[in-house]
Amino acid sequence: MQYKVLVVEDEEFIRSGLQECLEIEDYQVAVAGDGEEALQKVDEFMPHLVLLDVMMPKRNGFDVCRILRKKYPGLIIIMLTAKGEEASKVMGLNIGADDYITKPFSTLELLARVNAFFRKLAVQQMGASAFSGGVAEFNGIKLDFKKYEATKNEVPLDLNASEFKILNLFCKRRGEVISRKDFIQLIDPDSSVDANTKTRTIDNYIVKLRQKIEENPENPKLILSIRGMGYKLDA
Secondary structure (H helix, E strand, O other): OOOEEEEEOOOHHHHHHHHHHHHHOOOEEEEEOOHHHHHHHHHHHOOOEEEEEOOOOOOOHHHHHHHHHHHOOOOEEEEEEEOOOHHHHHHHHHOOOOEEEEEOOOHHHHHHHHHHHHHHHHHHHHHHHOOOOOEEEEOOEEEEOOOOEEEEOOEEOOOOHHHHHHHHHHHHOOOOOEOHHHHHHHHOOOOOOOHHHHHHHHHHHHHHHHHHHOOOOOOOOOEEEEOOOEEEEOO
């Protein structure tokens, strides 16, 4: 799998240099020169990781980080901060950045950190792909998809066949955003019911699943809504 990186930097020399280094490492790279362009590029390019400068035209890096963290919870964000700006580092981490690198930085250090995040991501993806459709466990929940049995903290869960199918898909694609269309194809692909009704049906299934598996269904921590895109299992 070729991972995708978005470089957001207003200085063209740094931006092009980072792009060249990352492409040598066999990453697919896109670039943006300001905060507004960065938000647009993330929606279009769907990167796995963003290198995000703090001081930029139109929108600064903090604003962009806040927006991206809410919209794409699984996106890796590394902020680029000026030397000595301790407050910037703390603020960046507090609003959702995964890491920061201080300018001027060593290209080798930056690549080492990027590679480390992708190694971790690869391990997570291997774990998800290793799921065979048989048994899954997360957050005190145990699912046996062959026996159609489920428990939460050793207490049986009453799940119907459609809910098992939804959880099965979540486990197979753990950490990925799954669209409502994918769920519809799974649950009711041949129905003549209109698309809006099907979408509401999927949303209702998610609400009921949250009531069964979440500690607080009003503030879900496992099944997350990704606005405009669908749902993901963050387990």
